[in-house]
Amino acid sequence: MLAQEALPVLALLLLVGSVIFLAVCAVATTSNAPPVTGGPGDLLEAAFLAGGPGRVADTVVCTMREDGRVAIDGADRLHVVRPVSHAPVEGELLALCGPEWSRPLGELRAALMRSASVQTAGDALAARGLLWRPEQRATWRIAGRVNVAAFFFAVLSFLAPLFLGDGGAPSGAAFALPPVAMLSLAAGRALAPSRSRLTRAGRRAL
Template sequence: MTVLAVLITLAVAATCVALTRGVSALHRGAGPGDSRALDLMEIAFLNGGPSRAVDTALTTMYFDGRLAIGGPGIASARSAVAHDPVERAVLTELAAAPNGALHILRYAVMGNAAVQEIGDGLAFRGLMVPPGAGRAWRAGGTVLAMLCLIGLPAAFVAAVTASFAGASVGVFLALVLPTLITGLVFGCVIAGRANARVTPAGRAAAAAYALAHADRPAPAYLVAVHGLGALPDPLLQDQLRTAARLTPGRPRVSSPSGSNDSSYLAGAMVWCGSSSGHAS
């Protein structure tokens, strides 16, 4: 029983070390961690993924009069001027939208290549983890946690059975129980860490940007850095929150022209609606 306890302890410890190294390497990023010249859309993407970037663009265009948003959640363009690719995507998708519904527009722009490429660029620079890169480590953490959870009652059953056979089980339980509990907690933590999209370099870049522009009261900045909860216009906040609730979690991918582009879809990393592991 003691030999079995030692083997279980060594197996759990080795698994924990391997998972820690893997997730740490994942979050160091494949790129240089270059945070120079981040613009507002990149900061929005770091803080909340495609949805935050789109909300930032919609807020900018609404407050400078280029976009009208009225009830019940209908958007219309007042100007054809776009200051960046995301705003251009808003105008393109709005022109293709059948009724100007805000949640449909938001969903379409989230999947537009102009927005998706922001995530690709941040991942290339080591500020975000590409979609799917942490799947194996997340699965590893989950499997470790499940095996340790199953192992706890199994260890008690084995100890009781061995005690009836006259074997000493004190050392076995003293080694195995703390090991399994540690593995259970560690597996859950690793699975959560592997699910985080923003690397430490990305979090540092977002924090540095927020600190450097703390005196910037523009609504779009507040949305990009703090989310819709910081939006000073309650009517617009309500419209965007409603649109967010109606927006599906995973956007399609479209070309900048608004049409479906299967070649882009085949080779691109499709970013989900928000960046897990950082701001909501």
């Protein structure tokens, strides 16, 4: 009985604490955002800003296809027509095609996304303050997960007496749980880091 009465109180404390933790992490991370030292240097860096490694791979394939250096057949297989590269990432695409100068497009795209040249473009953008490095927002992301976990704990705490059926009247804390949980979830969504790695400067640069 005592444990059941304590659950809503604990849930309320967790909800409030998770929002405070998330807010502190959000302020601390954004106030320490990397300084902006420039915009995207070329088309590939602009592509990385717009859509990450996948957009870079698509841009490289489209560029090389438009000038006739590669071709794509009906089976979505890329074939090298002229093995000429004008940038390191294009050289990596050619190397990934192997001695047969051919590779399935989806497989090639995935490999190119992980290539050193593409990752270097992302690192350069992060160094200029246009992208967040994953480690810079690690604690902030953890705080977001804690907020979600606190919400689900609150839901379970509210429903537990219904399933246990102790017959007692709900406590004041139990009545407060639903609105506080919804407010906590809304605040968490507003304060949580976005899925995009773009900083504010990166969004403005697009």
